[in-house]
Amino acid sequence: MFSFQTIIDNLPVLIGSARYTLLISVLGCLEGLILGAVICAAALSHKIWLRRAAALYVSFFRGVPLLIQLLVAYYLLPVIGLNVPALVAAVLTVGFCAAAYLSEVLRGSLNAIPKGQAEAAAAIGMVPLDVWVRILLPQALKIGLPAIVNELILLVKASSLVTVVGIVEITRMSQSIAAATFRPLEIYLAAAFIYLAINLVIAQVGRVLERRLAV
Amino acid sequence: MLETLHRYGPDLLTGFGLTIFSWLLGTAFGFVLGFLIEIARRFGPRALGYPIRAYVEFIRGTPFLVQLFVLYYGGPLIGLRLDALPAGILGLTIYGSAYFTEILRAGFDAVPLGQIEAARAIGFRNSTIVSRIMVPVMMVSALPALVNFAIILTKETVILSMITVPEIMFQTQTMMSETFAFVTPILILALFFWGFVEAISRIGRRLERRFTHYLIDRS
Numbered sequence: 001m002f003s004f005q006t007i008i009d010n011l012p013v014l015i016g017s018a019r020y021t022l023l024i025s026v027l028g029c030l031e032g033l034i035l036g037a038v039i040c041a042a043a044l045s046h047k048i049w050l051r052r053a054a055a056l057y058v059s060f061f062r063g064v065p066l067l068i069q070l071l072v073a074y075y076l077l078p079v080i081g082l083n084v085p086a087l088v089a090a091v092l093t094v095g096f097c098a099a100a101y102l103s104e105v106l107r108g109s110l111n112a113i114p115k116g117q118a119e120a121a122a123a124i125g126m127v128p129l130d131v132w133v134r135i136l137l138p139q140a141l142k143i144g145l146p147a148i149v150n151e152l153i154l155l156v157k158a159s160s161l162v163t164v165v166g167i168v169e170i171t172r173m174s175q176s177i178a179a180a181t182f183r184p185l186e187i188y189l190a191a192a193f194i195y196l197a198i199n200l201v202i203a204q205v206g207r208v209l210e211r212r213l214a215v
Numbered sequence: 216m217l218e219t220l221h222r223y224g225p226d227l228l229t230g231f232g233l234t235i236f237s238w239l240l241g242t243a244f245g246f247v248l249g250f251l252i253e254i255a256r257r258f259g260p261r262a263l264g265y266p267i268r269a270y271v272e273f274i275r276g277t278p279f280l281v282q283l284f285v286l287y288y289g290g291p292l293i294g295l296r297l298d299a300l301p302a303g304i305l306g307l308t309i310y311g312s313a314y315f316t317e318i319l320r321a322g323f324d325a326v327p328l329g330q331i332e333a334a335r336a337i338g339f340r341n342s343t344i345v346s347r348i349m350v351p352v353m354m355v356s357a358l359p360a361l362v363n364f365a366i367i368l369t370k371e372t373v374i375l376s377m378i379t380v381p382e383i384m385f386q387t388q389t390m391m392s393e394t395f396a397f398v399t400p401i402l403i404l405a406l407f408f409w410g411f412v413e414a415i416s417r418i419g420r421r422l423e424r425r426f427t428h429y430l431i432d433r434s
Contacts, residue, residue, distance in 0.1 A: 063412050065370040068404055075397045160278035185289030196276040
């Protein structure tokens, strides 16, 4: 029989574990944005080796499954002497992966900004860094907002994979509850609906933000 | 290193095979199911719209890993007792169908109304309009997105290792835990996926050219 009682009993713990899901996906997205901006700048640079390096980065992190990236970080970092806590490794890896996707998002948005703006900024004497930080990036973030929100939703779902490095977020928590209560169907469905709720909220916030920022 | 390759070679090959096998079946069935869902939504009774929308939102809003857990560990409670591999392929099918159906929806929406009206005006039956006009035109615009999603699915197949499907990820993890060697297995994985994805995107580009060459000729 489907047991709602099991769900009700364990819901608080499951929802509590959502903070790790949120922490990993939000921090991962922020890291992805910052690093993505750098990679995007490299991809648009005049120096060919910078462009090559950016292309290599993007093709690697988009081409290799995140689960493999997480295991590489988890197993290989200690081998080269970097003993970082699992949570840090997870956030960093998720962020590295997000950076590859977000750099492409930013590149697309930058293309939509009239070239004259960067030229005008340079003409009134802004240094390239200023042009990027004060003219190009704010607009690119605004234009790319729908895609960035989309990426955040993907990251919430991808964060379920960090169970493999032992972080007790929603999926890992539901695994242990399912093992303890012998009620996998109820618990995993409950976990699925928590993810769904988080994603629906993010999508809604995204829509509101888009409307606010629209000119 | 040669010795380990000799020892794990057969397992790795089985892993490659299973990864490709589950990807092929999952993508094919997912596409067919997604196509049927879209046909049902578009041409079926209106009441179907809401359940289909709920299905798509649910599948797209939850992680694939959790869906697999529901199916594989939760399934037996409602009498759905599947081995790991069939459960994995069914999971890929369900997951894929929700995304494919949305891609196909956008494709169908992009079919110019004038073409449908023209077909009706010269007396095509409704079923002929769908099969001879709408589906071919829809496929042209949907193909890049379909190939793109097929590539995304290759990366989802590694998640099947979490429900003990002995695909490539599972095999290399076994190899890592038995030999404590990390570099070779990870290199093998990375190379395999690189080649796999490259092959699929080449096939995709060729398909695109096949489907759209007449468009380029005329422009």
